[in-house]
Amino acid sequence: MTHAPILAIVLMVFGAFLTPVVGISARKLGLKRAREYFVIALMLAELALVLSMFKQVWGGQVLTYKLGGWQPPWGIALAVDGLNMFVAMVVAGMGLLVAVYSYVYMERDTGLDQFYTLFFLTMGGMMGVTLTGDIFNLYVFFEIMCISSYALVAFRRKWDSIEAGLKYMIVSSFGTSFILLGIAFLYGQAGSLNIADLIQKLEGISSSNLIVPLSLFVAGFGIKIAMVPLHMWMPDAYQAAPSAMAALFSGATATVGIYAMIRVVYILFGAFAIGITFATLGLVTMVLGALMALAQRDLKRLLAYSGISQIGYILLGIGLGTVLGVQGGLFHLFNNAIYKTMLFMIAGAIVYRVGTSDMDQLGGLWKNMPVTGTLFAVGALAISGVPPFNGFASKWTIYVAGIEAGRPVFTIIALITSALTLAYFLKALNSIFLGQRPKHLSDVKETPLPMMFPIMLLAVLCVVFGVLPQLGIDLVRPAQEAVMNSSGYISAVLGGA
Amino acid sequence: MNYIIAMLLITLGFYCLLIKRNLIKLIIGLSVMTDGIHLFLISMGYREGGIAPIAFGEWLKPPGFAARAVDPIPQALVLTSIVINICILALALSLTIFAYRHYGTTNLSKLKRLKE
């Protein structure tokens, strides 16, 4: 339908406003879990809306929607091409799975009306960043997403949540003010705010004027995706957030951050020459994440450093700039969303049943939670790039891209980091599931079934995309063509009726 | 002249965020820095001897409204950004109150329990 882009954003924001009303009336009428069913129903409708745009965009057409009927560049336009569609599908899918997961996980907390309101606002912000075609609109929705996530990190008001939320907030606000300063410089140079219009206007400006805005944008978005050395807030924030929200942030928010970086740097500025910066910083990120993860004692902190390491792989793939490199980077982005969300959900299941995530106090849980242990092993093998899971397919593409681009050093360091990844995941698997079981853990029960369902679905996706990697490359190919070649995007947004 | 003051405000905000150790001073530094960015944005749309961008009867005569008006887009951007910064300020101050209840101090060097 022609109104699908704007409905996808508006549905989430209206859901945020309606959730307290549904919550209060559910308590008055005595219906126990009406609010959670409402949330899951809205997320299903959202996924259906996003998938309805799939057929048209797949054939290479760019869907545009002009807000209020105003013609761009005077009005705001939403534009959906291959790259947008790919990221929107990932975000909507992960949002639905986290909503199903938090049906059981958050039932012991109070104040759930506010939790689901903030959840919808975060989803609305993410959909807005993904689907928009105007750079200030991107900044506003980016801020909506960030502010809701500050409040979600500090949701349980214990000492570690407050400390982590405060650090995350100050570092991330610093970053978004860089983005605002970059938009100010860009507006002064070019005089327009629409992305398609800016692509045309920036071709006439010499590149030495564009160094400062470009580096401010890279630094601002780099704080959000945890590029080294801008990554230091991430382990604290992921350790202290409720595990359902840590799953959403690592799966969907990092994806949206990388999408914004690609859209601004590669499509808007057309600066493929700085790919070497991305590749080098990606290498440093990869190695630093793996080394710090090897020395951790807490499961969620180890998973956060592991997430930083995987973002390094994605930056390496995208920074290489060739067709195979960008395909590998985007495919790894998709796989990262799948297995990172799954691993954080498993960590949340352990915290829900045992009460702690400190690996020194756990041990021998395979006898109590055999299915959870098997799924953790599947996730650990997938993330280390072991065949026949999906991590192998995307990492192999990045390795081959590194050699074909003439830089075998990158491939060698990436291979060593894969081995280190397997090392720290084996350490986590051994400390939690194998070994001797302490006495106080002898009556831990298996994970409840509504929490197990999203984890099993994601594990099945891991295996499917590993056995049929051609499916993943076909999924990513329209996105990669949209990155390399933006003339279709410009003519669709500016020239369309 | 406006640009120099805007850059001065941004630099002062930077300095305050990096050097000071009290949480309230950090929040004030962040606010000063964003005010510098807003001043930079507004002064970029300024035109010498221009009129306010409201399309009123007698100002639509020649030489034309668009040739004489100050640019309205940075004003809209700054309005939106001021509202966003109020949200950040409110959330930061409420988190500082909670931090004071848990830690007993607002000194940054005591807030180091989550490390490595």
Next chain:
Amino acid sequence: MAAESVLFGRGFWGPIIATAAMLLIAAVGGLILLGGRRITKVKPSAGKLKTYACGEELEASDIHADSEQFFSPIRRVFKPFYRYIRPAHSGDLSNYLFWVVVGLIIILISIAAAMG
């Protein structure tokens, strides 16, 4: 199959064949393991199940293997890196903002070198 070997560069990787081969060999290995189990059940006395510590009495918490000890030789190999990286990840917020400014300067210099 031919399309996938062209896609993945040099070398041949057919994932369906590889998965089938892995499952087959895992089944054969499982059969070999099952065939080698003992037929009689073991029934050790209670004293044989405890850990021997040269005659001393040990608490259960002393002999629990820490998660820190796992793969510690790998950490010893990378010790020069750890000496610089671990103190840099202190919990200090001013430290975090300092590294953000260092990151901004590194990005500025490398983009200026690559483009300008």
